[in-house]
Structure formats: C-alpha cells, structure tokens
Amino acid sequence: MTPQQIFESLKSRFGEAVLEAKIDAFPDPWIRVAPAKLREICLYLRDDGEMLFDVLMCLSGMDYRAGKLGVVYHCDSTAKHHRIVLKTEFTDADPHVASVESVWKTANWHEREAFDLYGIVFDGHPDLRRILMPDDWRGFPMRKDYQVPEFYNGMKVPY
Amino acid sequence: MEETMTQPRQVAGFGRDLKSEEMVISMGPQHPSTHGVLRLELVVDGEVVVDVIPHIGYLHRCFEKHCEHMTNYQQVIPYADRMDYVAAMSNEFGYVVACEKLLKIKVPERVEYIRVIMAEFSRIVSHLIAIGTYGMDIGAFTPFLYCMRDRERVLDIFEQTCGARLLYNYMWIGGLSHDVPAGFTEKVKDFCRYFRSKIKELNDLLSYNKIFIKRTANVGVLPAAVALNYAVSGPVLRGSGVKWDLRKNDPYSVYDRFDFEIPVGQGLKGTVGDCWDRYMVRIHEMEQSVNIIEQAVDGLPAGDIASAIPKRIRPDAGDVYVRTETPKGELGYYIVSDGTATPFRVKVKSPCFVNLSALPAMSRGAMIADIVAILGSIDIVLGEVDR
Numbered sequence: 001m002t003p004q005q006i007f008e009s010l011k012s013r014f015g016e017a018v019l020e021a022k023i024d025a026f027p028d029p030w031i032r033v034a035p036a037k038l039r040e041i042c043l044y045l046r047d048d049g050e051m052l053f054d055v056l057m058c059l060s061g062m063d064y065r066a067g068k069l070g071v072v073y074h075c076d077s078t079a080k081h082h083r084i085v086l087k088t089e090f091t092d093a094d095p096h097v098a099s100v101e102s103v104w105k106t107a108n109w110h111e112r113e114a115f116d117l118y119g120i121v122f123d124g125h126p127d128l129r130r131i132l133m134p135d136d137w138r139g140f141p142m143r144k145d146y147q148v149p150e151f152y153n154g155m156k157v158p159y
Numbered sequence: 160m161e162e163t164m165t166q167p168r169q170v171a172g173f174g175r176d177l178k179s180e181e182m183v184i185s186m187g188p189q190h191p192s193t194h195g196v197l198r199l200e201l202v203v204d205g206e207v208v209v210d211v212i213p214h215i216g217y218l219h220r221c222f223e224k225h226c227e228h229m230t231n232y233q234q235v236i237p238y239a240d241r242m243d244y245v246a247a248m249s250n251e252f253g254y255v256v257a258c259e260k261l262l263k264i265k266v267p268e269r270v271e272y273i274r275v276i277m278a279e280f281s282r283i284v285s286h287l288i289a290i291g292t293y294g295m296d297i298g299a300f301t302p303f304l305y306c307m308r309d310r311e312r313v314l315d316i317f318e319q320t321c322g323a324r325l326l327y328n329y330m331w332i333g334g335l336s337h338d339v340p341a342g343f344t345e346k347v348k349d350f351c352r353y354f355r356s357k358i359k360e361l362n363d364l365l366s367y368n369k370i371f372i373k374r375t376a377n378v379g380v381l382p383a384a385v386a387l388n389y390a391v392s393g394p395v396l397r398g399s400g401v402k403w404d405l406r407k408n409d410p411y412s413v414y415d416r417f418d419f420e421i422p423v424g425q426g427l428k429g430t431v432g433d434c435w436d437r438y439m440v441r442i443h444e445m446e447q448s449v450n451i452i453e454q455a456v457d458g459l460p461a462g463d464i465a466s467a468i469p470k471r472i473r474p475d476a477g478d479v480y481v482r483t484e485t486p487k488g489e490l491g492y493y494i495v496s497d498g499t500a501t502p503f504r505v506k507v508k509s510p511c512f513v514n515l516s517a518l519p520a521m522s523r524g525a526m527i528a529d530i531v532a533i534l535g536s537i538d539i540v541l542g543e544v545d546r
Binding site: 106 | 223479
C-alpha cells in the first residue's frame with residue numbers, strides 16, 4: 001500500500017485520532033497520530049490483512065524543544081514490503097503515550113530507553129524502569145534543556 | 160512529578176516473589192562469557208533457568224547526546240566506529256548512507272564498490288570473532304586462535320588502506336578518507352583464495368564437532384514468529400529460518416549488483432532456530448562475503464574517491480531512517496536535521512540491543528550452562544548495546 005492509502009485507511013477508521021500526514025516528506029512519509037489512541041492504531045497496523053506491519057524497526061524518543069516531546073515509530077512489513085512512519089507529540093507537562101509493548105515485544109526495551117533518557121511515560125508498559133542510566137539517576141539526559149549534575153550520589157562529576 | 164519518576168524502583172528479579180525452590184543468581188557484570196560488561200539476573204530452580212533479566216548500561220557513553228553536541232555531521236563518524244568496535248566499518252557505512260540520503264548526494268561508483276568491499280571484510284572479521292569466542296564459551300579454545308590468525312590478515316588489509324586496524328574513520332560523507340593502496344586487488348584476491356580453505360578447516364574443527372553439536376543443537380530455540388515480534392535481525396533472525404537480509408530485501412549502496420545467497424537456518428542438527436543454526440548462518444555468510452568481495456574487486460571502477468565530498472554539510476530540515484545490514488543485524492540510523500550544521504537528533508537502532516532483548520524468550524527453561532551458549536550465539540557487542 002502507498003503511504004496515502006495507509007493514511008486514508010487509518011483516517012476512516014480512527015477519525016480524530018489521526019491528525020495529519022506528510023506524504024511528500026523526503027525520504028520517509030509520515031503520519032501524525034494522537035498519543036492516547038496509539039496502541040489501537042498499531043494493533044490495527046499489525047493485524048489488518050492489507051497492512052501486516054509485523055516489524056517495528058525503530059522507536060525513538062524526541063525532544064522538539066520548547067516543552068514538546070514526541071515518539072517516532074518506524075514500522076515495516078516483511079510480507080507486504082511497505083513501511084510507514086508514525087509520529088506522536090505531547091507536552092513535557094503530560095508526557096504520556098500508550099505503550100505498544102503488547103503489539104510488538106521489541107518495543108519493551110525501546111520504550112524503557114525513551115523513558116530513561118526523555119522521561120516519556122508509556123502507559124501499559126509492564127516493566128517501565130531505567131535501562132541505560134543507573135537506577136538512581138535523576139533527570140532525563142537526552143532532553144535538550146538537561147543540565148549535567150555537579151554531583152552524583154555525593155561524588156563530583158568531573159565535567 | 161520528576162521526583163516520583165526518578166525514584167529507584169525495585170530491581171526486577173530480587174524484588175519478585177520467588178517460590179521456595181527458586182533462587183536468584185547474578186551472572187556478570189564481570190564474567191568471561193558475557194562478552195563485556197553485562198549483568199544477567201538468573202532466576203533458577205535448581206539447574207533450570209526460570210527467567211533471565213538482562214541489566215545493561217555499564218558501557219553507556221551517551222553516543223546520541225554527543226552527536227547533538229558536535230560542530231558538524233562529519234565528526235560523528237569516529238564515535239560511530241566505537242559502537243560495534245569489532246565491525247567499525249559497518250557502523251560508518253550506515254551513518255554515511257543516512258547523511259548522503261539527507262543531503263541528496265550521489266556517491267561515485269568507485270566509492271560504493273570500495274565501501275562494499277570494506278563492509279564485507281568487516282563482516283568476516285566480526286563473524287570470526289563471534290565464532291572464535293563462541294567456541295571458547297563452550298570449551299573449544301583452539302578455533303579461537305585459528306580465527307584470530309585469519310582476522311589478522313583482514314586487519315592488515317585495513318591497515319594498508321587507511322592506517323588503522325580497528326577504528327578507521329574511513330568512510331566519509333560523500334567519499335572515503337583514502338583510496339585503496341597499490342596492489343590492493345592482488346592482496347584481496349590472495350586473501351579470498353586463502354580464506355575459503357580456512358572456512359573448511361573451521362568446519363572440520365568446530366562446526367561438525369560432536370561435542371559442539373551436543374552443546375548447541377536444540378538449545379535456545381527461537382521460533383520465527385517470536386523472532387519477528389522481537390524485531391531481531393541478522394544471523395539471529397536468519398537462524399530462525401526467515402530469509403531476510405537488507406542487502407537483498409531493501410538494497411542500499413550497490414548490493415543489488417552482486418550475486419550472493421542468503422543462508423538461513425534449516426535445523427540440520429536439531430530444531431530450526433537453535434544455537435547451532437545461528438552459528439552456522441555466520442559460517443555460510445562468511446563464504447558469501449568472500450563471493451561478494453571477489454565480484455566487487457573484479458568490477459572495481461576507476462574514479463576519484465573524493466569528488467563528491469561536500470565542502471559544507473548542512474542538510475535541509477527533515478528526517479531520515481536508514482537501515483543497513485551489519486554483521487550483527489539491522490543497524491538503523493534515525494537522523495533529524497533542523498537545517499543547521501549539527502544533527503538535531505541521532506537515534507541508533509542497534510541490532511545487539513534488540514537481539515539481546517529477545518534473550519529471555521530464548522532462555523526460559525534452559526540449563527544455566529546453556530545460557531552461556533545462547534548468549535554467545537546472539538553475538539552481542541556491549542559497546543553497541545549501550546552506545
């Protein structure tokens with residue numbers, strides 16, 4: 001299916017939750033969706049006979065500056081040989097998005113990484129804890145406004 | 160709110176309700192079979208592993224944060240080398256392909272061919288280490304030395320080409336740092352001839368060794384459907400019988416011009432998707448890499464390797480996701496440009512990270528000693544897992 005068809009199909013099924021699409025974006029066309037409906041949309045993308053997006057290639061946390069966070073999903077279909085990019089945005093005051101761990105198991109660690117580095121909370125994730133940083137780290141290092149702490153557990157950080 | 164979110168949570172295994180027969184054992188972070196600093200928390204019932212909880216991050220060097228603080232795109236390449244440090248060429252390859260796509264640069268044919276040769280050499284090097292250390296994990300010391308001996312020859316070729324043996328900074332955006340040296344073609348052909356017979360030697364020594372098969376066949380079986388759901392890639396995915404290789408299925412560079420096979424696991428010694436299958440896929444891939452190198456070196460066109468290197472790297476605002484087939488699997492770069500000379504965001508989808516996340520699915524119900532065999536068959540490099 002072309003990205004345009006995928007967008008129209010999602011739009012007719014999920015209506016308001018599918019916000020916009022940039023089909024002419026070079027090189028990867030993307031569709032922006034609402035964070036709350038994300039799991040339903042992904043489940044549909046995975047299971048529908050026309051879509052069959054069986055692989056989640058990549059899940060990236062994003063900080064778009066000015067308090068805007070986001071998550072980008074790159075989905076691929078090994079059966080149908082098409083791919084699509086889903087984007088979702090929210091504010092850092094309410095950094096919640098539905099987890100897709102139950103759709104693609106690979107999202108488990110990717111979501112933990114996005115939680116760890118960006119402070120994005122994935123609702124419905126079974127084991128959301130830090131993965132790369134130490135368990136007692138404070139703050140979210142990949143945020144654009146992150147300040148490197150002077151001390152970590154009473155030890156001076158040498159930078 | 161930040162306070163509550165950064166509270167240390169209970170560490171997974173030690174906090175769970177154990178049955179009276181169960182016990183938690185920590186394997187690593189300093190353990191010879193974890194191939195680096197990785198800690199596995201094993202919940203065991205006697206010798207049987209009930210669950211595995213990997214703890215990673217010991218080698219986290221904030222690669223992605225560093226990328227955002229560079230002064231230009233080119234500076235990221237030496238850092239990319241240091242992710243999967245046993246196959247650094249492949250890491251550079253993905254990054255430069257992504258940047259070139261963002262910049263809409265067309266690279267000279269000669270550069271593409273040399274890149275393919277180097278990437279395939281780095282596949283051989285990486286697989287030799289994977290196979291050698293895997294033998295060692297299981298108790299066979301000799302194959303490791305044989306593998307290191309052959310690896311040395313490839314490193315010599317790398318050294319003659321760009322002066323470095325492990326971390327090259329060889330592929331640049333739009334070109335290469337050096338052209339290949341005089342006599343390159345003969346050296347490469349010599350190696351290919353030499354190496355074919357060595358693969359056979361390795362097969363006699365390790366692959367069809369009775370003890371080795373006993374230790375790896377029917378161990379750590381990963382069914383194809385589970386493998387896809389975990390999005391594992393590379394030899395782990397192909398070991399499960401899925402014929403999926405980005406060099407064929409989503410060709411980049413000039414891979415569509417070469418004739419080669421995609422080896423997949425067939426369950427010859429046990430079940431499809433067991434450790435032996437994953438191991439054997441690597442052996443066959445080395446043979447295919449030799450084929451590709453020979454074709455590439457024969458067809459190596461003339462040209463200037465530096466003609467397309469841009470003076471100023473400032474891509475238009477936009478984002479790109481490029482995936483390439485590294486020895487470990489699908490390495491993806493998601494690069495976002497905001498129109499300035501520095502990347503706004505570089506996200507690396509590391510194949511080792513994803514493959515390791517499938518370890519619990521492979522290991523439940525195995526023996527403790529099999530965990531070593533299963534982990535070795537995934538072939539992780541912690542530098543890439545933790546970035």
